[in-house]
Amino acid sequence: MTEQARRAVASYSTYQEAERAVDHLADQGFPVQKVAIIGRDIRLVEQVVGRVGHGEAALHGAATGALPGALVGWIFGLLNWLNPVVSGLLLALYGLIFGAVVGALLGVLLHTAQGGRRDFASVRSMEPSRYDVVADEDVADEAVRLVAGLDSGSGANTESASSGSRRPRGDPAPS
Secondary structure, three states, X not given: OXXXXXXXEEEEOOHHHHHHHHHHHHHOOOOXXXXXXXXXXXXXXXXXXXXXXXXXXXXXXXXXXXXXXHHHHHHHHHOOOXXXXXXXXXXXXXXXXXXXXXXXXHHHHHHHHOOOOOOEEEEEEEXXXXXXEEEEHHHHHHHHHHHOOOOHHXXXXXXXXXXXXXXXXXXOOOO
């Protein structure tokens, strides 16, 4: 399968604006399966959410080990043919406790082994600086025409269908 040539028909500073443009195309009966939203100039943002000490490492390890321990205990409990429900629940509880203890110990051990490196917790995300709405080349002119019908206050850059160059809509010309 060969990939269809695509052309940018509009560029937005937020995903919601790009989504609004595609929604507008869909409302106009445009074949939106020929459209994509592409994030440009991607950057990795790592937001630090707190410090991690031995207590936090143990708590995280306990939480990580509890569920697998409970599942293993429950599975072993199901193998008891005499009273599988009671033994399954009891062994699941024992497995949960055992998994939490082993997980906490491993969490503290791994945290200590890092020797002070990475003593913080964080959340990573990818954030584009712009979102381009692109359409297959065979329908790009129609998409440009329909997107141009959107509110001019949206801050979008649209590509001129006739010249193929980008022109800002509603923004002053760059100096």
